[in-house]
Amino acid sequence: QSALTQPASVSGSPGQSITISCTGTSSDVGDSNYVSWYQQHPGKAPKLMIYEVSNRPSGVSNRFSGSKSGNTASLTISGLQAEDEADYYCSSYTSSTIRVFGGGTKLTVL
Amino acid sequence: QVQLVQSGTEVKKPGASVKVSCKASGYTFISYGISWVRQAPGQGLEWMGWISAYNGQTSYAQKLQGRVTVTTDTSTSTAYMELRSLRSDDTAVYYCARDDWGSFDYWGQGTLVTVSS
16 A cells, blocks of 8 residues: 655646646556546645546636546646645545555746 | 544554544435555555445455454444554554545544653
């Protein structure tokens, strides 16, 4: 049950697009349609941004999108805004009912 | 509206146990699972365990197997997480989250557990 691998940090300027990767194995990300992404601002509880690889919950901006290829899932944020600056975590549900998080990525909006 | 309300801050000594509660409202409790997630100071999210509120089935992170137990009381729509043999590195904010096939769509406010002698 190793954590999924995310870059420690990414950055972008307002209006730009960024992509955060989340790499697992054929036992989790590669074998699951249940990959989700969370945004966490300092001192706050995480917020679900993407579920089942590419679906957005009601109320989440369409600037956030998700995809998956093989063992790697990705979160793309387009039209970066200052309020997007936060920590982002991916998570995968595995066939053995185990859940696993990525290590987290700090997004800085320059 | 869906709400998960957790119990308050805990301070425990090494070797003790802690039990955190999570009261759910605004949805049919047995239709979803509950996962517990913790976050040590300055660290990332760590999934601890899951319980089906429908049938009580559980699964746990291998790292915590044997020290953690999650339960539910369907009569009060409340989930519980008990962690035993506490160590200083168990100091963290503990969250409950509604779990829909591994998507955590609603979260509690978090409970700070401090382990210190």
